[in-house]
Amino acid sequence: MGTYLLDFDWTVMAPELVIVITAALLTILDLILKEKHSYPVTKFLSIWAVGLAGYFVITGWGDSSYQILADTYRVDPFSLLFKGIFLLGTLFILLFSFAKKRINEYYYLLLTALLGAMMMVSAADLITLYVGLELLSISSYILVGIQKRKKQANEAAWKYMILGGASSAFILYGMSFLYGLSGSTNLYVIQQAVQEGLTSGYGAFVYLSFALIIIGFGFKISTAPFHTWAPDVYQGAQAPITTFLASISKAAGFALMLRVLILAFSPLFTTGDWERLVSPLLLTLAALSMIVGNTVALKQTNAKRLMAYSSIAQAGYLLVPLATMGMLLFPSMAFYLIVYIMMVIAAFVIVEQVTDATGDDDIRAFAGLYQRSPLLSLIMTVLLISLAGLPITAGFVGKVLLISNAIYTQHFVITFIMIATTVISYYYYFGIIRQIYFRSPANQNPIPIRWEQGLILGVSIAMVLGLGLFPGYLIQFLGEVDWGSAFQMATNSGR
Amino acid sequence: MILNGEFIAFFILSVMAIGGAVFMINATRVMHMALSLAFTFFSIAGIYLLLNAMFIAVIQILIYTGAISILMLFGIMLTKHRDEDRPAISTRHLGISFGVVFLFLGGILFVIYQTPLMGEGTAPLTVQELGTSVFKQYVIPFELASVLLLVALVGAIILAKKEEE
Incomplete structure (x- = not known):
């Protein structure tokens, strides 16, 4: 096994390389070309890059897991699946962005944010994971403040x-305690060190680092x-x-959380501390998110804030399988994440078009x-029903999977909270539906929908139904x- | 407690570092804040030196005490700012913040004092070893960090430049 990057089969990094090269190309083209030409080129190149990276992810699917330079980069089914989710989501968000004229750097930053998210799922080394997280975060800060x-x-x-x-x-402070315990940034070495530390009096260290990382x-x-921060942002x-x-x-945050918590803190399972301490802690966070998100959403009248509180509540639902573990942990989480992303993108497309056409951010904009x-109101109705988790939509199946995993692992209190808060959420989702059907519109002009947005809505509704x-x-x-291969050492066989 | 040279040096340096930080929070002029921050950075470099981390100590002085402080001073001088800046914070808010911070500090101190820390210092890391490690094992995060810096640069430019038209 080599110690240089080029000793490894670096073609496994193809999806990331495509994104990096395109991002670099975009900055250069922005300098060379006139604004009139560079804008369509930028749009085309970013779509092309996401598509090509997606192609490499699909062709790489099914290969055995592979790691480069002590897991500072690794591919396994877990990372490939999440990369696929990110690429599909970003493709839709790019199409969504085409509706308005934006500066070229917007697309560049979107690609680097995507790159950060992709790196966050393809490493078992704290340094790569952290740099990926920061790349995603810093790109997002700029994108939020771009206006x-x-x-x-x-x-x-x-x-x-x-x-x-x-x-x-x-997160970094918590990670530093893990490094102090093990002397390594590799998650497998950390796992060993945590195992030894728990039996030799370093338990408090492990818990401190766990608490900091969870915060x-x-x-x-x-x-x-x-x-x-979420509603304001x-x-x-x-x-x-x-x-x-x-x-x-x-989704990237959840993937990172799964990888770090399950790898570094898995020795807590064997000592029984997970069941005794960690699981109740995570369940409390999940329950609080569901309760706060769903009850505060009841009072919201701004459409985007309402969606923000809804997404806080959804984060709570998604946290439950991680806390309870169980057979369906990965399938239920991945299923719900895929469905959630499709629902949320399509719902925001409609919210944006409706509030834009009406000139009002309030949910009154949906009146009539x-x-x-x-057609648009039918699509929105299906999406809202799916977000609320009612039958014949994918949201229902996703929620059933999450709830059945909680029942299967015998966590009945959280199951009750999940069902109760879901019922509460009907109120505000149906508030929008009531506006759509039972209020008279301010005017009769149809809402304009561009073909890109029509495409997003068509694909999402097809997937949701x-x-x-x-x-x-x-x-x-x-x-x-x-899934297990994501948490085992990669043997690098078969290359 | 053994009163040797190392302990005295550590004591002086840490008092300087904490003092600088306290001055930074309490100063009313922005310029004083920047200078006290530079003072803190400098003292921390001394602590690194005590810990046998020569390279980091030098880098700390070069980057933080030198570059970052100068950058901040330039930033202050080149932008319009109100010289006396005193944000109004309610006492209740202040009380809660201090309470939470003290709880946090107490928790961390409790854990650190409960843990049997072995006092065997490791051999100082040479710059050569550091370089090998960065460019061999950690080359992927290193390259990713350069993309990160580029993003920060692009972001700074688009946020700071004047809008056209």
């Missing part, structure tokens, strides 16, 4: 940067009580960026949508993925 003249955007960017920076500091991750995936940022934060950024654009009616294929596919 300099808008006061709300400035406020959002400041809040996001300060709280995001503080949460990164918490940091809590901010990143916006679970209560660390959620306060979601409201202040441009709609595609809000969508990116609510979908890709959150049925009379203005019947398709996976709601025939969820078996995806569940079977996710069930057959070799």
Whole structure:
């Protein structure tokens, strides 16, 4: 086994390389070309890069896991699946962004944010994971603040940067204790050291680092009580960026959390501390997010803030399998994440178009949508039903999977909270539906929808209904993925 | 407690570092804040030196005490700012913040004092070893960090430049 990068089969990094090269190319082309030419080129290149990276992810699917330079980069089914999710989501967000004229750097920053997210799922080394996280975070701070003249955007960017920076500091501080315990940044070495540390009096160290890391991750995936930044940031940022934060950024946070917690802190399972301490802690966070997110959403009248609180609640649902573990941990989480991303992107597309056409950020903007654009209001209705988790939609199947995993592992209190808060959430989701059908519109003009947005809505609605009616294929596919390989050493065989 | 040269040096340096930080928070002029921060950075470099981390100590002086402080001073001088800046914070807010910070500090001190830390210093890392490690084992995160810096640069430019039209 070599010790230089080129001793390894570096073609496994193809998806990341495509994104890096395109991002670099975009900055250069921006200099060379005139603005008139560079804008369409930028749009085309970013779509092309995401598509090509997606092609490499698909062709790499099914290969055995492979690591480069002591796991500072690794590919396994876990990372490939998440990369696929990020690329599909980013493709839609790029299409969504085309609706308005934006500066070229917008696309460059979106690609680097995507690169950060991709690196966060393809390493088992704290340094790569942290740099990936920061790449995603810093690109997002800039993207939120890109509208300099808008006061709300400035406020959002400041809040996001300060709280995001503080949460990164918490994660880094927690990681430093892990490094101190093991003398290595490799998660497998850390796992060994934690195992030994727990039996030789270093238990307090492990818990301190765990607590710090959980606080940091809590901010990143916006679970209560660390959620306060989310509504302001979601409201202040441009709609595609809000969508990116609510979908890709959150999914990347969850993937990172899965990898770090399960790898570094797995010795806690054998000592029984996971069941005794960690699981109740994570369940408390999940329960708080569901309760706070869903109850505060009841009072919201701003459409984007309402979606922000809804996404806080969804983070709570997604946290449950990680806390309870169990057979369906990965399939249920991956299924819900895929469905959630599709729902949230499509819902934000409609929210943006409707509030834009009406010139009002309030959910009043939806008043009488049925009379203005019947097809659009039907799509929105299906999406809201899916977000609420009612039958024949994919959201229902996802929630059933999450809840059945909680029941299977005999956590009945959290199951009750999940069901109760879901019922509460009907109220505000149906509040929008009531506006759509039972209120009279301000005017009769139909809502304009561009073809890119039509494409996003078409694909999402097909997936939400398709996976709601025939969820078996995806569940079977996710069930057959070799999740365990993400947490075992890569042997680098077969290359 | 053994009163040797190392302990005295550590004591002086840490008092300087903490003193600088306290001055930074309490100063009313922005310029004083920047200078006290530079003072703290400098003292921390001394602590690194005590810990046998020569390379980091030099880098700390070069980057933090030198570059960052100068950058901040330039930033202050080149931008319009109100010289006396005293944000109004309610006492309740202040109390809560201090309470949380003290709890946090107490928790961390408790854990550190409970843990049997072995006092065997490792051999100082040479610059050569550091370089080998960065460019061999950690070359991927290193390259990723350069993308990160580029992003920060692009971001700084688009946020700072005047809008056209």
